[in-house]
Amino acid sequence: SQQGEEDPQALSIQEGENATMNCSYKTSINNLQWYRQNSGRGLVHLILIRSNEREKHSGRLRVTLDTSKKSSSLLITASRAADTASYFCATGPPTPTAGKSTFGDGTTLTVKP
Amino acid sequence: DAGVTQSPTHLIKTRGQQVTLRCSPKSGHDTVSWYQQALGQGPQFIFQYYEEEERQRGNFPDRFSGHQFPNYSSELNVNALLLGDSALYLCASSGRRGLLRPSPLHFGNGTRLTVT
Numbered sequence: 001s002q003q004g005e006e007d008p009q010a011l012s013i014q015e016g017e018n019a020t021m022n023c024s025y026k027t028s029i030n031n032l033q034w035y036r037q038n039s040g041r042g043l044v045h046l047i048l049i050r051s052n053e054r055e056k057h058s059g060r061l062r063v064t065l066d067t068s069k070k071s072s073s074l075l076i077t078a079s080r081a082a083d084t085a086s087y088f089c090a091t092g093p094p095t096p097t098a099g100k101s102t103f104g105d106g107t108t109l110t111v112k113p
Numbered sequence: 114d115a116g117v118t119q120s121p122t123h124l125i126k127t128r129g130q131q132v133t134l135r136c137s138p139k140s141g142h143d144t145v146s147w148y149q150q151a152l153g154q155g156p157q158f159i160f161q162y163y164e165e166e167e168r169q170r171g172n173f174p175d176r177f178s179g180h181q182f183p184n185y186s187s188e189l190n191v192n193a194l195l196l197g198d199s200a201l202y203l204c205a206s207s208g209r210r211g212l213l214r215p216s217p218l219h220f221g222n223g224t225r226l227t228v229t
Contacts, residue, residue, distance in 0.1 A: 004155075031215040042117070042203055042220035043156070050215065088155050096144045096208025096216040097163045100171065103148075103155035 004032075004089040004104035012110040019076040021107040023089030024069075030094040032065055033101065034074050037086045046074070048092070081113045115140055117221035119204050125227045126194050132226060134189040138206030139219045145187040146218065147179060148203040156203055162187050191226075199228045 007022045023032070031050045035043040047063045049056045049072070056063045062075040076083055086106040093099040118137045126132050138145050144163045148156035158171035162181035176192045185206075191198055205218035 033217055035218075035220075040201070040223075040225070042222040043205075043218070045217035045219065048215055048217050090218075092215055092217075094215060096212055097161075097168065099169045100146065100158040100161060101218055102158065105153075105155045 004091055004102060006087070006089055006104045006107040008107060009105070010108045010110070012112065013079060015079060015081055015111055015113050017079055017111075019079050019083070019109055019111070021074045021087050021109070023072045023074070023104060025072075025089075025091050026070065027091075029067070029091045031092045032063075032072050033090045033092050034061075034063060034072075035088045035090060035103075037088065037106070039085075043088065046087075076109075079109075079111045081111050083109060084111045085109060117204055117206050117219050119202075119221035119224050121224060122222070123225045123227075125229065128194055128196060128228055130194050131190065131192045132194060134191075134202050134204075134224045134226075135186070136188070136204030136206075136221060137186045138204075141209050142206035142219065143185045144206060144208045145181060145185065146205045146207070147187070147189045148205065149173075150201040150203055150223070152200075159189065194228045196228050199226060201225050 033048045034046040037043045060077045065072045088106045090101040090103045092101040146161040147159040150156045160170045165181045181187045201223040203223045205220045208216045
């Protein structure tokens, strides 16, 4: 079973609006990562947030982490048509060689021009 | 600085055949993980290689095997292909030798395997 589960499964918004995607997970984590995947291509890392962090920003992206609720959210502000993609959260190991990152099934975001 | 490269990009095989997929990690990375992604789903972890050994394995049968070479590149082999093996196979590299903090995965663009 997947560790991370994204919600909603699909989201459609107009250009310029904000998009919020949520991720819930089941067990304790060391860090949580968000990735973007354009159709049929590889995943691109967006943000990594550690379990002792509550919020992180990168450009138009804002990620929050609530370890008490075992949940995270990704906010994309002022969305653009180019943001159309699938977004995945993944719970990660403490170090690169310590094991796997576990992915959810993603949120498909469509931004209409 | 080359990212993760995978070959081939597309492959069509017949049920029962065997396939080998290849991956070169991002420069400076020494850990390679393989994922299977079925249409409409998230990537599922197959296994991870570090220092030429399989370090962790997901819930995949022994038909799935791999190898890591001294230059950190890796191969994924799948024997006795089933129709259900049709998927996008993603290779991801991470970390530099001895890195002791979290490091994101860097993915290749994958190999699209179709089994008929």
